[in-house]
Amino acid sequence: MxxxxxxxxxxxxxxxxxxxxxxxxxxxxxxxxxxxxxxxxxxxxxxxxxxxxxxxxxxxxSSKEELVQAAYEHHMNTLTDQTAASSGKGSAVSQLTNFVDASLRPPIVDPSAVALWAGFLNKVQHDPKMQRIHQQTYNYFRDHLETLIVAALHETGRAVAASAAKQLAIACNAVIDGLWLEGGALPDAFSEGQLAQIGLDSVGAIVGIPLTKEVEQS
Amino acid sequence: MxxxxxxxxxxxxxxxxxxxxxxxxxxxxxxxxxxxxxxxxxxxxxxxxxxxxxxxxxxxxSSKEELVQAAYEHHMNTLTDQTAASSGKGSAVSQLTNFVDASLRPPIVDPSAVALWAGFLNKVQHDPKMQRIHQQTYNYFRDHLETLIVAALHETGRAVAASAAKQLAIACNAVIDGLWLEGGALPDAFSEGQLAQIGLDSVGAIVGIPLTKEVEQS
DNA sequence: CCCGCAATTATTCAAGTGTATAATAACTTC
DNA sequence: GAAGTTATTATACACTTGAATAATTGCGGG
Incomplete structure (x- = not known):
């Protein structure tokens, strides 16, 4: 039956x-x-x-507020997890290259992701709990970038003071954020791969190491 | 009486x-x-x-919608007017320097301005009229930057192809936007003048012209 | 001086909001 | 296979929202 x-x-x-x-x-x-x-x-x-x-x-x-907080945390964790996994495990320079490249392509660059981020921003500025999450994500991302930069500089035979390294990380983070933002806010203004290319050129110029994403083949 | x-x-x-x-x-x-x-x-x-x-x-x-559109237009015009006036009229390099510097200090860098921008973003992505305003402002800003960059390069004896100039403008614009964003979203994370300093270093590295804001003092 | 128009207020309306409480029914356990 | 738990639905409530209409009232032109 x-x-x-x-x-x-x-x-x-x-x-x-x-x-x-x-x-x-x-x-x-x-x-x-x-x-x-x-x-x-x-x-x-x-x-x-x-x-x-x-x-x-x-x-x-217990309230809609709590749901929104949980959603924000989930979103930010998703973003960081996606980028953190992108470096791969080649040389330090290639890890940095991959990280920048991945940060400036879908699914990270995406109108919805930017809209989400913007939608949360107001709450972030007022709710201490959301502020904590935001700060945390930002620091995590930037520290990761700083580690990669320092390693890449070391690999190419250059030393860098701690304070200088932090400034470089802030600057590179800003380029990436800015390109991410514009790519998401004006999806049709950039061709595929253009953002990643510009990002690599800029980060390369800032840290003083030419970064090129070679097409891995064979 | x-x-x-x-x-x-x-x-x-x-x-x-x-x-x-x-x-x-x-x-x-x-x-x-x-x-x-x-x-x-x-x-x-x-x-x-x-x-x-x-x-x-x-x-x-005629509706609240219309009021919000008018407010957005007003805000964007205010922002561009404030930065456009900042270049001064010295050498091309110093004009570029001043422009970058002004873009990364109050009143441009300001939590309210960023919150405002973020608050509007959703509407921008859906309402064609607001999209037009957004695109317009972005292009205006970036073209202005491109002009300054080309002039500065010319002044220091370097030529640059049109397409390369545009890429440089996009990159520099991104650094500025990224720093602007972070300065507004995390107001306490950066000391006074730090954003401007990082911005000048980064833009300088990208275009290949060291930019320093000398304290003008007769 | 007061008349008339339009700027402004006062009030109303229907729809939508988050939250609270009561009723139901799907699964667990013995 | 019946009883008890509790995840889930159903309904209700007090309040806010943008909009519409009616009632005032400041103020310039005759």
Whole structure:
């Protein structure tokens, strides 16, 4: 009688794990903020997109505020995880090259990602908890960049003072951020690979090491 | 009897010129978006801050949307006007120096200005009219930068192809934007003048002309 | 001086907001 | 396979939102 594959489905809903539901709600929130701004991310829209009713949001998050915070943290972790994995494990110079290159291509460069970031910015400036997350992400990214720069300089036989290294990291980070921003805000203004090319040239000029992304072949 | 300086003020309101009211409403809107995000800029709050009642908004703007567009245009014009005036009229190199320097100091670098920009971004990505304004401002800024770079290179005896010049302008613009962004988003992370210093070093490295802001002192 | 117009206020409206509470039903456990 | 837990839905509430309309009132022209 009961074929377990075919649900007769007079069931009106299914119970899912807490993790599954939390993630679904967070992803729906991110989608909506990127698409319509914080304003468009209402509890009802979020619930609809996560295929639940709005009451469930407050079952998993004590307020919408908390959901937004969780969504922000998730977004930032995703971004950093994606870039951190991109360096590979060749020479220091090639690691730096790969890192810059990956930071300036999809999926990092993406209108939705920039829209998301912008949508959160106001909350970041007011909510201390979100400020902490922001600061954390920024430092993580910049420190990683600084490590790569120092290693690359060392590899090419140049020493650099700690304070100078930090300044270089700030500058390179700024180029990357600026290009990332413009690529996301004006998606049609740049051809594919153009941002990455400009980024490599600029970072190369700033640290004094020509960076070229060779097409790895054979 | 009636001292014209002292208003006895049983008058319940005063009539002002259309220009005065429009500007007051626009400034109130910008204030609120910077402070609380687009979300916080409600017709009632805007009206309160402009010292009028909410109905007046629709007397001057056919919708809130239109008011926000006008506010965006006003903000962008203010930003470009402030930077364009900063180059001065010395040598080409010093003009470039001044431009970069001014772009990375208050009042251009300012948490409110960044918050404002971010608050508008979502609308920019959806509303064609706001997109046009955005594109226009970006191009204006970048073209100005390109002109300064080409002149500076020419002055120091180097020629540069048109396409190369454009790439340099994009890169320098990105450094400036990135530093502007970070200075506004993390106001306490940088000491006074640090952003400008890093900006001058980076732009100098990218275009190949050391830029130093000498303290002008007869 | 007062008349009329338009700038401004006062009030109302329907739709949408986040939150709270009560009712249901899917899964677990014995 | 019945009872109990609790994830989930359903409904309600108080409040805010942008917009629309009606009622004032300042002020310039005759």
């Amino acid at each position: 009961d074929d377990p594959d075919v649900q007769d489905d007079n069931r009106k809903f299914t119970r899912e794990s807490a993790e599954f539901r939390r993630e679904a709600l967070i992803l729906a929130t991110l989608d909506l903020i990127a698409e319509m701004g914080v304003r468009g991310a209402t509890v009802r829209e979020i619930a609809a997109r996560a295929n639940v009713t709005q009451g469930l949001i407050r079952h998993y998050f | 009636d001292d014209p300086d002292v208003q006895d003020d049983n008058r319940k309101f005063t009539r002002e010129s259309a220009e005065f009211r429009r500007e007051a409403l626009i400034l109130a809107t910008l204030d609120l978006i910077a402070e609380m995000g687009v979300r916080g800029a409600t017709v009632r709050e805007i009206a309160a801050r402009a010292n009028v009642t909410q109905g007046l908004i629709r007397h001057y703007f």
